[in-house]
Amino acid sequence: xxxxxxxxxxxxxxxxxxxxxxxxxxxxxxxxxxxxxxxxxxxxxxxxxxxxxxxxxxxxxxxxxxxxxxxxxxxxxxxxxxxxxxxxxxxxxxxxxxxxxxxxxxxxxxxxxxxxxxxxxxxxxxxxxxxxxxxxxxxxxxxxxxxxxxxxxxxxxxxxxxxxxxxxxxxxxxxxxxxxxxxxxxxxxxxxxxxxxxxxxxxxxxxxxxxxxxxxxxxxxxxxxxxxxxxxxxxxxxxxxxxxxxxxxxxxxxxxxxxxxxxxxxxxxxxxxxxxxxxxxxxxxxxxxxxxxxxxxxxxxxxxxxxxxxxxxxxxxxxxxxxxxxxxxxxxxxxxxxxxxxxxxxxxxxxxxxxxxxxxxxxxxxxxxxxxxxxxxxxxxxxxxxxxxxxxxxxxxxxxxxxxxxxxxxxxxxxxxxxxxxxxxxxxxxxxxxxxxxxxxxxxxxxxxxxxxxxxxxxxxxx
Amino acid sequence: xxxxxxxxxxxxxxxxxxxxxxxxxxxxxxxxxxxxxxxxxxxxxxxxxxxxxxxxxxxxxxxxxxxxxxxxxxxxxxxxxxxxxxxxxxxxxxxxxxxxxxxxxxxxxxxxxxxxxxxxxxxxxxxxxxxxxxxxxxxxxxxxxxxxxxxxxxxxxxxxxxxxxxxxxxxxxxxxxxxxxxxxxxxxxxxxxxxxxxxxxxxxxxxxxxxxxxxxxxxxxxxxxxxxxxxxxxxxxxxxxxxxxxxxxxxxxxxxxxxxxxxxxxxxxxxxxxxxxxxxxxxxxxxxxxxxxxxxxxxxxxxxxxxxxxxxxxxxxxxxxxxxxxxxxxxxxxxxxxxxxxxxxxxxxxxxxxxxxxxxxxxxxxxxxxxxxxxxxxxxxxxxxxxxxxxxxxxxxxxxxxxxxxxxxxxxxxxxxxxxxxxxxxxxxxxxxxxxxxxxxxxxxxxxxxxxxxxxxxxxxxx
Numbered sequence: 051x052x053x054x055x056x057x058x059x060x061x062x063x064x065x066x067x068x069x070x071x072x073x074x075x076x077x078x079x080x081x082x083x084x085x086x087x088x089x090x091x092x093x094x095x096x097x098x099x100x101x102x103x104x105x106x107x108x109x110x111x112x113x114x115x116x117x118x119x120x121x122x123x124x125x126x127x128x129x130x131x132x133x134x135x136x137x138x139x140x141x142x143x144x145x146x147x148x149x150x151x152x153x154x155x156x157x158x159x160x161x162x163x164x165x166x167x168x169x170x171x172x173x174x175x176x177x178x179x180x181x182x183x184x185x186x187x188x189x190x191x192x193x194x195x196x197x198x199x200x201x202x203x204x205x206x207x208x209x210x211x212x213x214x215x216x217x218x219x220x221x222x223x224x225x226x227x228x229x230x231x232x233x234x235x236x237x238x239x240x241x242x243x244x245x246x247x248x249x250x251x252x253x254x255x256x257x258x259x260x261x262x263x264x265x266x267x268x269x270x271x272x273x274x275x276x277x278x279x280x281x282x283x284x285x286x287x288x289x290x291x292x293x294x295x296x297x298x299x300x301x302x303x304x305x306x307x308x309x310x311x312x313x314x315x316x317x318x319x320x321x322x323x324x325x326x327x328x329x330x331x332x333x334x335x336x337x338x339x340x341x342x343x344x345x346x347x348x349x350x351x352x353x354x355x356x357x358x359x360x361x362x363x364x365x366x367x368x369x370x371x372x373x374x375x376x377x378x379x380x381x382x383x384x385x386x387x388x389x390x391x392x393x394x395x396x397x398x399x400x401x402x403x404x405x406x407x408x409x410x411x412x413x414x415x416x417x418x419x420x421x422x423x424x425x426x427x428x429x430x431x432x433x434x435x436x437x438x439x440x441x442x443x444x445x446x447x448x449x450x451x452x453x454x455x456x457x458x459x460x461x462x463x464x465x466x467x468x469x470x471x472x473x474x475x476x477x478x479x480x481x482x483x484x485x486x487x488x489x490x491x492x493x494x495x496x497x498x499x500x501x502x503x504x505x506x507x508x509x510x511x512x513x
Numbered sequence: 514x515x516x517x518x519x520x521x522x523x524x525x526x527x528x529x530x531x532x533x534x535x536x537x538x539x540x541x542x543x544x545x546x547x548x549x550x551x552x553x554x555x556x557x558x559x560x561x562x563x564x565x566x567x568x569x570x571x572x573x574x575x576x577x578x579x580x581x582x583x584x585x586x587x588x589x590x591x592x593x594x595x596x597x598x599x600x601x602x603x604x605x606x607x608x609x610x611x612x613x614x615x616x617x618x619x620x621x622x623x624x625x626x627x628x629x630x631x632x633x634x635x636x637x638x639x640x641x642x643x644x645x646x647x648x649x650x651x652x653x654x655x656x657x658x659x660x661x662x663x664x665x666x667x668x669x670x671x672x673x674x675x676x677x678x679x680x681x682x683x684x685x686x687x688x689x690x691x692x693x694x695x696x697x698x699x700x701x702x703x704x705x706x707x708x709x710x711x712x713x714x715x716x717x718x719x720x721x722x723x724x725x726x727x728x729x730x731x732x733x734x735x736x737x738x739x740x741x742x743x744x745x746x747x748x749x750x751x752x753x754x755x756x757x758x759x760x761x762x763x764x765x766x767x768x769x770x771x772x773x774x775x776x777x778x779x780x781x782x783x784x785x786x787x788x789x790x791x792x793x794x795x796x797x798x799x800x801x802x803x804x805x806x807x808x809x810x811x812x813x814x815x816x817x818x819x820x821x822x823x824x825x826x827x828x829x830x831x832x833x834x835x836x837x838x839x840x841x842x843x844x845x846x847x848x849x850x851x852x853x854x855x856x857x858x859x860x861x862x863x864x865x866x867x868x869x870x871x872x873x874x875x876x877x878x879x880x881x882x883x884x885x886x887x888x889x890x891x892x893x894x895x896x897x898x899x900x901x902x903x904x905x906x907x908x909x910x911x912x913x914x915x916x917x918x919x920x921x922x923x924x925x926x927x928x929x930x931x932x933x934x935x936x937x938x939x940x941x942x943x944x945x946x947x948x949x950x951x952x953x954x955x956x957x958x959x960x961x962x963x964x965x966x967x968x969x970x971x972x973x974x975x976x
Contacts, residue, residue, distance in 0.1 A: 052666060052734070070734075070766040072937050090765075091733025092666055120937040122766075147766075148908075148938035156936055173725070173929040174936070176732035185733060189668040196659065203515060203555055205652040210967040211674070211741045212687075212756055214974050224675075224711070226718065227688050228745045248687070248745055248755070249974040255689065262636070262967055262976055269639035270554025270648060271515070271533075278674045278740060282691045282711055292711070293675055302553075303533040303585075303610075445611075466636040466976055473619055473637070474535050474583040475611035504673040504725055511677050511712040513725055513929055 054092035056137055057330070061127055067139060069097060069123040070147075072177065073115050075160055084112060086144075088123060091182050094334045098130060099123050101141040111146050116153035117160040118177065121146055165500055172504050172513055180338070183331040184500065187324060188489055192276075194323035195297060195483075198316055199274050204299065207266045209259025209275040214251055215463060222282035223254040224292075255280035258482065259298050261414070261467055264443060267300035267478050268470050274299040276485075284508040288497040289434065291486060293506040300480030306416075306425040306442040309479045310357065310402060313429060313438050317488070318351050324492060325351070340494030347492065349399070350431075356401040360423065363388075363403050366396065381407050384428075386435060393432040400431045413453040414467075415441040416479075427481070433496070437488045440481025447471040517555035519600055520793070524590055530602060532560060532586040533610075535640065536578050538623055547575060549607075551586060554645055557797045561593060562586050564604040574609050579616035580623040581640065584609055628963055635967050635976055643801070646794040647963065650787060651952055655739075657786035658760060658946075661779055662737050667762065670729045672722030672738040677714055678926060685745035686717040687755075718743035721945065722761050724877070724930055727906060730763035730941050731933050737762040739948075747971040751960040752897065754949060756969040763943030769879075769888040769905040772942045773820065773865060776892060776901055780951070781814050787955060788814070803957030810955065812862070813894075819864040823886065826851075826866050829859065844870050847891075849898060856895040863894045876916040877930075878904040879942075890944070896959070900951045903944025910934040 051068055055061055071090035078084045083102035089095075101112055115121070125141035132138070150156050157171045158178060168175040175181045199206070212226050228248040247253070259275040266273045276297040283290055299316075301309065325332060325347055336343050358366075367378040367388055374387055384403060392401055404427040405418060415424035429438035444450045450471055454461050461468070486501035499505040504513045514531055518524055534553035541547045546565035552558075564575055578584070588604035595601070613619050620634045621641060631638040638644045662669070675689050691711040710716070722738040729736045739760040746753055762779075764772065788795060788810055799806050821829075830841040830851055837850055847866060855864055867890040868881060878887035892901035907913045913934055917924050924931070949964035962968040967976045 054666065070939070072732075091668075092735075118937040120939045147940075148934075148936075150936050157932075173728040173932060174732075176729050182733055185668050185670060185729065189663070192669055193659070193663045196656070200652070200656045203517065205554075205648050206655055207648060207966055208741070208758055210756060210969060210974075210976070212743075212969050212974055222691070225688075225690050225692075227690065228685070229688075248747070248971060249969070250972040251974060253974050265636040265976075266639050266648065266966065269535075269637075270645055272555075278671070280675075284711070293673060295671055469620075469636060471611075473611075473613050474581040476533070476583045477610070503670055503729065506673060506675050506712070508711060509713040511673075511675055511714060511716050513673070513728075 052092035053088070053090050053095065053097045056097060056127065057093055057095055063127055063129060063137070065127055067123075067125060067127050069099070069125075069139065071097070071121065071123075073117055073119045073121060075117060076115050078113060084108075086112075086115065086121075086123075086141075088121065089182075091176070094179055094183055094186075094330050095135075098132070098135050098138040099125065099141050099144075100138055101125075101144055105141065105144060107144070107146070112144055115146065116150055116156070118150045118153070118156050118158070119146060120148040165495075165497065169499060169505070176503070179334065181500075183334050184489075184493060184495070185503070186331050187328050187493060188501065190324050190328050191320055191489060191492065192485075194320045194327075195316065196276065197323075198319050199299070202272070204272040204274050204301075205266070205270055207259075207263055207273045207275050208277060209256070209262045209298075211256050211277065212249070212253050213256045214249075214253055215261065222284075223257060224280050224282050226253045226255060257281060258296070260300065260480065260482065263298055263300045263480070264478065265466070265470055267302045267480065268474075268476060271302045273301075286508055288499070289487060289490075291498050291502060291505055291507060294498070294502065295485040296482050297485060298480060298482040300478065302476050302478045304442075304479045305477060306404065306427060306440075306479055309440050309442075309481050310404070310427055313427075313440065313481055313483075314355055316483075317429075317438075321347050321492060322351050335494055343494045346494070353399060355429065356397050356399060358401065358403055360384075360403055360406045363392070367391070370396075381409065383410050389430050389435045393430055393435070398432070400429065402427055402429050404428075408453070411441070413457040413459060414443050414450070416444045416477075417449050417453070425479075431488070431491045434487050434491045436484075437491065438481050438483050440479065442477065442479040445471060445475045445477050447475070515555035516551070516553050516558065516560045519560060519590060520556055520558055526590055526592055526600070528590055530586075530588060530590050532562070532588075532602065534560070534584065534586075536580055536582045536584060538580060539578050541576060547571075547578075549575075549578065549584075549586075549604075551584065552645075554639070557642055557646055557649075557793050558598075561595070561598050561601040562588065562604050562607075563601060564607055568604065568607060570607070570609070575607055578609065579613055579619070581613045581616070581619050581621070582609060583611040628958075628960065632962060632968070639966070642797065644963075646797050647952075647956060647958070648966070649794050650791050650956060651964065653787050653791050654783055654952060654955065655948070657783045657790075658779065659739070660786075661782050662762070665735070667735040667737050667764075668729070668733055670722075670726055670736045670738050671740060672719070672725045672761075674719050674740065675712070675716050676719045677712075677716055678724065685747075686720060687743050687745050689716045689718060720744055721759070723763070723943065723945065726761055726763045726943070727941065728929070728933055730765045730943065731937075731939060734765045736764075749971055751962070752950060752953075754961050754965060754968055754970060757961070757965065758948040759945050760948060761943060761945040763941060765939050765941045767905075767942045768940060769867065769890060769903075769942055772903050772905075772944050773867070773890055776890075776903065776944050776946075777818055779946075780892075780901075784810055784955060785814050798957055806957045809957070816862060818892065819860050819862060821864065821866055823847075823866055823869045826855070830854070833859075844872065846873050852893055852898045856893055856898070861895070863892065865890055865892050867891075871916070874904070876920040876922060877906050877913070879907045880912050880916070888942075892944075894951070894954045897950050897954045899947075900954065901944050901946050903942065905940065905942040908934060908938045908940050910938070 074087040087096035124143040130138040425442035534551040537550040550559035587606040593601040888905035
């Protein structure tokens with residue numbers, strides 16, 4: 051029986067309950083009884099258990115319980131006489147399951163710990179309130195994201211993790227190999243010894259499932275992939291992970307405008323579901339992390355995102371030229387300082403920037419009629435910046451080949467991607483959502499390293 | 514508007530419809546009209562479209578449509594006069610979106626292709642009926658698997674893909690590295706040059722998320738991980754992939770018997786949901802692949818699995834000693850030929866074998882009172898063999914350390930895993946479900962390579 055069930059009012063008062071959990075806190079009263087707060091991770095609230103000295107092992111064991119000990123409580127659920135909680139349990143038996151030796155050395159004692167410290171004990175941090183909150187919100191967000199997609203007939207397509215191809219034609223990738231012994235030639239380019247490797251070729255960890263996902267979009271119309279994605283970037287920031295989760299959605303017979311609408315619908319739907327379903331967790335965050343969270347997420351759901359052309363973005367930035375390090379010119383990328391200007395000074399809400407110069411974007415994005423820009427879009431949210439990047443894909447073989455050429459990519463490597471254009475090509479579009487970044491935005495926390503249980507970053511593959 | 518909506522009776526007859534899709538087949542009648550079967554991947558059925566020569570581009574374009582061309586059909590939904598289908602569309606306009614040049618060279622023309630051939634064109638095989646069926650069943654199965662877990666308060670914990678640890682203390686793993694240039698020393702053991710690698714250490718692709726998952730089970734009680742898993746095994750069989758998906762479930766305050774029950778409940782729930790939700794796809798499989806599928810899956814849902822001790826399994830096998838290559842003795846592993854004997858000759862239904870000799874199993878499984886066996890269980894199904902492996906975990910530090918020693922593993926590497934036993938340890942148990950294997954069982958197909966869009970096996974990382 052989970053503690054959540056009690057707070058969800060699914061257990062009747064005055065019934066017997068058995069609660070398995072861990073001690074959050076304990077206070078001994080001089081009157082011969084103790085208050086034990088018990089948690090089991092099913093919800094952020096602890097359950098208050100009252101046990102008195104008539105219980106057999108009270109003096110021998112229960113008086114010595116400390117934070118983190120695991121116990122089984124037999125008792126009666128009653129209305130609490132205190133004002134802090136609605137329910138409590140009058141224990142008639144408590145079995146100690148697991149002790150903590152040297153409780154003063156317990157790495158996550160009941161005192162307050164910094165998030166930085168807790169990252170060093172990632173195997174224990176889920177026992178804290180805040181990391182319980184994060185994993186439950188993460189779970190709820192993922193559930194409703196997939197649920198939206200299922201209900202709207204998108205099929206989950208698990209795109210490969212090990213790949214021969216670099217989706218963007220750039221970016222730092224991890225190599226995958228089975229060559230343990232000295233075999234230096236494997237890592238040289240253009241040597242034949244790759245044949246000794248497991249796949250007989252040079253292989254990498256995927257940076258995006260998009261290209262293979264497109265083959266399914268152009269067959270079953272509506273698809274998504276949701277899996278781990280890898281970037282061997284050595285920048286150690288609050289927004290980068292070497293291993294992160296990305297949800298990529300792709301739909302056939304679809305334009306840039308279609309996915310701009312779809313992306314907004316998905317984000318608003320999931321945020322609303324998180325607000326409704328994780329109310330206790332959100333309340334905890336409101337009290338302890340970000341006292342604007344409910345207002346901020348409600349605004350997110352209710353207001354239409356600002357949508358501007360890249361051209362317009364540049365025009366606005368030019369007016370504030372002296373705010374920025376470099377002079378603003380058409381053709382430049384929208385950098386972090388520009389994003390922050392839009393999000394924190396100018397618009398103060400989520401924005402969508404679309405139709406970027408082709409030179410800034412990948413080969414697969416559809417060339418617009420002006421032949422200077424491509425049908426790309428990015429969605430940016432305050433504090434985190436870009437959380438979604440998407441585009442209409444170039445479905446015309448001639449234009450695609452031209453772009454591959456311009457991007458100095460080898461057309462032969464893309465034979466199967468080109469086949470999709472050769473055989474019954476259709477307009478199609480899609481986008482990728484950076485899961486941990488958006489989760490940061492939802493929770494109001496600042497660092498993606500706290501959004502994934504065991505973060506991988508440069509020089510850190512612990513646990 | 515998807516074709517599925519029409520067959521789901523969500524569109525009224527005599528209304529105007531716009532259908533985007535691809536030509537499955539086309540027949541021209543001498544009477545001046547054509548039948549075009551159109552599919553869009555939303556369901557296994559094609560929609561019959563009738564178009565006559567009064568339509569403007571009939572002679573110039575529509576007569577030349579071939580399998581795989583993409584089109585937009587404007588027309589009226591009507592009851593079909595034919596007996597093969599309930600509905601059809603009378604087209605008044607058809608726009609050709611994408612042609613197929615040299616249609617006689619289209620790799621997946623309307624003739625029948627073998628599954629082996631289709632693997633070579635994995636980027637186009639989702640356009641066939643059978644691979645549409647597979648991806649939709651896979652999607653439905655995954656959806657209800659996650660749904661069961663969500664509704665039962667299991668939280669999704671994305672365990673890391675890149676890891677320093679080999680979960681089983683054995684097995685062939687892939688290395689992950691950023692060292693592109695000649696750096697032979699990296700791949701030698703015990704050299705300091707690993708510091709030049711991205712993580713400053715030797716890192717691998719995960720073979721199981723279980724150990725890290727346990728840290729969350731011992732904090733929030735009920736958790737699962739569902740992600741790609743890697744084995745660098747060079748055996749090229751119908752049951753092995755180098756990259757496959759595994760759902761691992763872990764629960765605190767839980768015994769071997771608890772997860773045996775949980776595993777059966779999950780399997781039966783998901784199979785029932787697939788039978789109900791994917792009825793058209795199952796019907797297709799019944800007609801084309803396995804005419805026992807409905808009966809087989811119904812039996813799977815209704816009958817309790819046979820549950821036997823390892824001891825008993827050995828006793829039974831001994832009676833049939835001369836069936837097998839090697840003499841049957843207590844302590845030997847249950848091999849494929851024994852599995853097949855149980856599944857195809859002796860029991861003829863799913864079985865659970867439990868309490869194996871400790872020497873056969875991993876260090877983390879809980880030692881039974883006999884001190885010879887561990888609280889492990891495997892679930893086997895006809896044709897595929899093992900689909901689930903699970904155990905109660907050793908929660909007692911002393912016994913765990915003893916097993917680490919016996920398995921010649923380095924205790925220091927497991928410092929964080931041991932912490933979980935040091936601090937408020939609890940009995941807990943869990944299991945892993947091989948997703949593609951079980952999907953094989955559900956669909957009645959024989960090869961896991963057809964259960965994942967782009968299979969990775971030795972010497973194959975195509976697409």
